[in-house]
Amino acid sequence: METRELRYFVAVAEELHFGRAARRLGMAQPPLSRAIQQLERRLGATLLERDSHGVTLTGAGTVLLREGRAALDAVDAAEQRTRRAAAGTAGLVLVTKAGATGELLAKLLDAYAAEPGSVPVEILLCRPGEQEGLLRTGRADVALLHRPFDATSGFDTEELGTEGQLLLLPAGHPGSTRPHVLMSEIDDLADLPMPRWPRHDGTYPDGPGPEVLDATQLFQLITLGRIRAILPESVRTQLTGAIVAVPILDAPRVTTVIAWPPQSRSRPLAALIQTATRL
Amino acid sequence: METRELRYFVAVAEELHFGRAARRLGMAQPPLSRAIQQLERRLGATLLERDSHGVTLTGAGTVLLREGRAALDAVDAAEQRTRRAAAGTAGLVLVTKAGATGELLAKLLDAYAAEPGSVPVEILLCRPGEQEGLLRTGRADVALLHRPFDATSGFDTEELGTEGQLLLLPAGHPGSTRPHVLMSEIDDLADLPMPRWPRHDGTYPDGPGPEVLDATQLFQLITLGRIRAILPESVRTQLTGAIVAVPILDAPRVTTVIAWPPQSRSRPLAALIQTATRL
DNA sequence: TCGCGGCGATACCCGGCGGGTATCGTAGGC
DNA sequence: GCCTACGATACCCGCCGGGTATCGCCGCGA
DSSP states (O other), X not given: OOHHHHHHHHHHHHHTOHHHHHHHHTSOHHHXXXXXXXXXXXXXXXXXXXXXXXXXXXXXXXXXXXXXXXXXXXHHHHHHHHHHHHXXXXXEEEEEETTSSHHHHHHHHHXXXXXXXXXXXXXXXXXXXXXXXXXXXXXXXEEEEEETTSOOTTSEEEEEEEEOXXXXXXXXXXXXXXXXXXXXXXXXXXXXXXXXXXXXXXXXXXXXSOBOOSHHHHHHHHHTTSOOEEEEGGGGXXXXXXXXXXXXXXXXOEEEXXXXXXXXXXXXXXXXXXXXXXX | XXXXXXXXXXXXXXXXXXXXXXXXXXXXXXXXXXXXXXXHHHHTXXXXXXXXXXXXXXXXXXXXXXXXXXXXXXXXXXXXXXXXXXXXXXXXXXXXXXXXXXXXHHHHHHHHHHSTTOOOEEEEEEOTTHHHHHHHTTSOSEEEEEETTSOOTTSEXXXXXXXXXXXXXXXXXXXXXXXXXXXXXXXXXXXXXXXXXXXXXXXXXXXXXXXXXXXXXXXXXXXXXXXXXXXXXXXXGGOOTTEEEEEETTSOOEEEEEEEOTTOOOHHHHHHHHHHHHO
16 A cells, blocks of 8 residues: 555545545545545455445545554654654654643753753644644654643653642632632532633534633633633643632542653653653 | 655665665666665655665664654554455454463453453464564554563553463473572573574574574473573463473563554454453 | 536546666775 | 676656546436
């Protein structure tokens, strides 16, 4: 199977429409149809059920969509990592969510920089959920992730620490005077909605509450009294007077992990990981 | 990058010889040279240093060899899993080392078969070290691996149990009357060599001791009084009277884990894993 | 009921590229 | 100094991936 065929199939499987997929791929529809047919013939499998207006995935098609995406990511990663290796950029690229792990990250970078033989570390800040893709496609060498929010599946990881979570309320909210709360009390205490975060594919789940993309938007909406939120304790350093944080005694603990692609233990990466685990 | 280019590069990088690589790929040498040049131009990277008699990998080339193999495995896996999904083979393929985990495997299969909605499980027995590749290339859905012997990097795993290790000696060997031994005593006790297992690439490390491919060969060589060996306790069930097993009190414990490719939690697979963890 | 619009499939054509053979340039080695 | 082994270059050809035009089918609305 060629990556070209895989790209074509993934496009069609995502659009469920040959015309749109062809436009997305910058080509005409007929060769795309033919390429998919050829792929199906070679695999000996029907991947798509063509109804006269529209297309649906078969079971085999669903498998190939998932596996094909992973394979394309791996090919992409090979290319990116080779490019970076050739550019002689000796540095590491560390990706983390903007706004999270501020203090831990600072400590890690300081400690690593003090190590003999350490290399420059470029920091890549991204939106929640984007880290995984950056790591899988070779744009980054290592990531700080937060279980259970971020998926660590497929990476090698080391735990760096855990923390509790806080209920964030607008200042002046009735619940904001409480010294602490329990998960079961939250719904009664604050009738504000929770924000909705995007899924991995960029769409949002249904429900009440505004859509948010990052921590800045979230803080602003809390400040405006439109939502409540539950976040790890380490956000405390970023809070202003307009937001009150109430510890949640029984919230699931959040584990910060350092994650890297399997089989990619370069010397600088290994040193960074070792430094991190010693913190 | 196309998989064709990757396959070409991997062949050349492994052979370090354009002619041999071309023969292996079933093509002539000139188009191969050209393809590699083109790949280098597109990546903007020198992958190979061409000395007049032979070829060596550059840093970027080393990266692309490692990453490219992983990417090719992923593409291969996508193809295999799609084929199997299309064939309507509802069953799971479980791979494990021939001779290992006999009892645990039997218990697992029995327990899973008793679950409602379980599917047939095909057992694939292979030589040590081969499981990883079968799992990565989609020939198998799930594997039983033994840490620290097998690499689990890149898979999701659950631990199933640990066991100690035994020193295996030919019956009648002076050390075979001992009730137990310590690691530090073994060299003095038995001057027989250890066998040499193949590395992942199929070559053998240097040193004394005969080369072995599987447990059968190993047992035969012990019986013949040519080697000693250290193996997990569960081999006991396979031993004949010609081999004596002495517990090693301080041997590193061997952990049996069930491993599966990340992001591939089909319903039957999830059920099998859950059954395994409950054992 | 018929015409129209939207969809994927088919028919047919063309250019580029992947593959072949023949040959060259160069560097060891006897 | 010539031979040999290796990768690079030159040149050619056929196929295949891409294009345009068109068909067949179905659902829908007048």
